[in-house]
Amino acid sequence: METFLxxxxxxxxxxENKFRSIITNKKIDIGKTIIISHPLISFPILTYNKIRCDQCLKKKENNLQTCSKCQRVYYCDRSCQKSSWISHHKLLCPLYKKSKNNMDEEMLxxxxxxxxKFFNNNNNNNNENYLFETFLKLMTHRTEQSINNLKSFEKISNNTYENLNFNKISKDDLINYLCVFYCNNFNLHDNQLFVYGEGTFPIGSLFNHSCRPNAIVMYDGAVQIIKCIEVINVGEEINISYIDVALDRVTRKKMLQEKYFFECQCSRCSVQERYSGIFSKIDQLIEEKDQVITKKDFNTSLENWVSSESKLEQNExxxxxxxxxxxxxxxxxxxxxxxxxxxxxxxxxxISILFQNYSKTNLFYISSFSFTTKLFYDKIDLQQWYQSTILGNYILSIYLIIYPRYHPMIGLHLFTLGKCxxxxxxxxxxxxxxxxxxxECAQKVLNITHNEGAENVDIINQ
Ligand SMILES: C[S@@+](CC[C@H](N)C(=O)[O-])C[C@H]1O[C@@H](n2cnc3c(N)ncnc32)[C@H](O)[C@@H]1O
Incomplete structure (x- = not known):
């Protein structure tokens, strides 16, 4: 693992607080790929399993071929089918007839x-051994898992143990693996950020979380690519984000605690920041203070604003x-x-100006945002382009407050707004x-956040 890193x-x-951290030995510039790594295992989620290959997870609409024996998994070609057969499918294929696996059981x-196999061939100089070694040292947080989780893990572990013969692995080990999945696994997403798969990426799992990350995680099929979105200097920690950083502090805290068992002390959440800094002000702006009535008011005033007849009235x-x-x-x-x-x-x-003038408004609430986004896409569907640009600009301004400037959400939104x-x-x-x-702004962001050859980037570059 150390060698690969x-x-x-x-x-x-x-x-001290995070067990281990990844730091850089060289300065990393914005847009640079930090690391490319492969999963131990990844597979498409159910809604995508007929259009994404079970082995390489590449998209191939209508042309995937199913395994003729179980007819449960789909591959893009013989080579992927063969790799999957050798890796695990030979043992799993006969089992599909008996049971319908859930995602955790399938992964396990x-x-x-x-x-x-790794334990049996430990001395072989397999160049993927570092993935196994890394996986086996990942955090389980077993003692902090909820009783419900542990009960469900035990059930899955029993099922798995009954169906497959393991010599070197105990039932208890299986529960540990499930704990690892719970707080380490990744959802794979496409260039539009739609989730298409789940994967165990031991190297990616070494990166800690920040609510103001300097790196992002992207995918190409089953390959994980971590990219730099802020200059990272020698010795600095590299952080990705485990959750949507647009969420308010209370929700972020709850999610990180429930799923990853830690109290976030990142640059945005630290106590020092909380009382003085810019991110604290951002968090206060997006934190919801009022209830349903203001939400209704917000929706009405937003609609009135977008459809106001006179431009003067609109500007006010x-x-x-x-x-x-x-x-x-x-x-x-x-x-x-x-x-x-x-x-x-x-x-x-x-932020200081917004804080002074608008901290008592609900302009920056995430709950208002779902309505704003829906209205934006409604206007696009209705081909009301002028109104869509007005809403699109407003959404962009809020994104620039809550997301780092080179974030995929900003790039994708700029692309849609440019088309409007x-x-x-x-x-x-x-x-x-x-x-x-x-x-041009969209091009700049997408060239940083997305991989070469990504559809949007190609269209824009052309
Ligand atoms: C995916 S692992 C990250 C790598 C981990 N630090 C390790 O050494 O294996 C996730 C776990 O790391 C710790 N962690 C990640 N980000 C953290 C942060 N910002 N503050 C405190 N702990 C963090 C938590 O224990 C979390 O459950």
Whole structure:
């Protein structure tokens, strides 16, 4: 494991609160790939299992071939089918007739078959041994798991043990593996961020969480790619995010505690930050203070704003003011190569103004956001392009407050917004100019966040 990490310029160091952390031995620039790693096991979720190959997880609509024996798994070609057969399917194929596995059981069976082989051939110089060694040292948090979890793990472990013969692995080991899955596994997502699979990635599991991460996780089929979104200097820790960082502090805290068993002390959540810093102000802006009535008010005023007849009236709205303030100050930081410090300074100034003037409004609530996004896509469906650009700009301004500037959500949204401007002919040449500006920003972000060859990036680059 250490060798693999050091080949990638990384080190694993002990950490008092987090057990271990990954730090970089060299400066990493924005957009650079930090590490590419393979899963021990990954497979598509049920809704995708007929359009994504069970072995390589690449998409191939309509052309996948099923295993003629069990007719439960689909492959893109003979080579993937053969790899899967050798890896685990030979043992699992006859079992599919008997039972319908849930995801955890499926993962457990596949992983355990491989680990048993690893134990049996321990001396072989297999170049994937580091994956097993890493997996076996991942955190289980077993003593902190809920009683319900442990009961369910025991049941799955019993089923698995009855169906497969293991010599080197005990039932108790299986429960440990399930605990590892619970707080280490990843959901694989496509370039639009839709989840298509689940995977055990031992190397990816070494990265700790931050609510203001400097790295993101992307996928290409079954391959995991961790990319840098903020300059990371020698000796600094690399952090990804385990949850959606747009969530408010209370929800983040609850989710991290329930699923990963830790109290987050990242740069955004630390006590020091909480009382003074910019992220604390952001968290206060998005934290919900009022109840349902204001939500209804919000929806009505948003709809009125978007459909107001006169532009003057529109510009007077708090939605317009906030959007203009944020975009006029922050959008240029996306396109130009400003430093992270310059960006944070600008963000800090904006947040202070927003905090002073809008901290008692519900403009930044996540719950308001689902309505705003729905309205945005409704306008697109209705081809009301001008209104879609107004809403799209507002959404973009909120994204720039809650997400790091080079985040896939921002890139994807810019891409959609750029297309709305392109279709909006009411403003003539102005719309075309704005479309180009927005699409250039989208190109910059997507080239950083997405992998080469990703569909959106290709379209935009062309
Ligand atoms: C996927 S593992 C990350 C690697 C782990 N530190 C290790 O050494 O194996 C997730 C676990 O790491 C710890 N962890 C991750 N991020 C943390 C953070 N920001 N603060 C405290 N603990 C964290 C928690 O115990 C969590 O359940």
């Amino acid at each position: 050091s080949q990638n310029g990384l080190s694993l160091v002990e950490n 069976k596949r992983v355990t078959i491989l680990i048993e 709205s708090k939605f317009s003011k906030v959007t203009k303030l944020i975009l006029s100050n922050l959008l240029s930081h996306i396109k130009n190569n400003t430093t992270d410090n310059d960006y944070i300074n600008s963000l800090s100034e904006i 401007y392109w279709n909006d002919i009411t403003n003539g040449l102005e719309s075309v100019k704005e479309s180009i500006n927005i699409l």
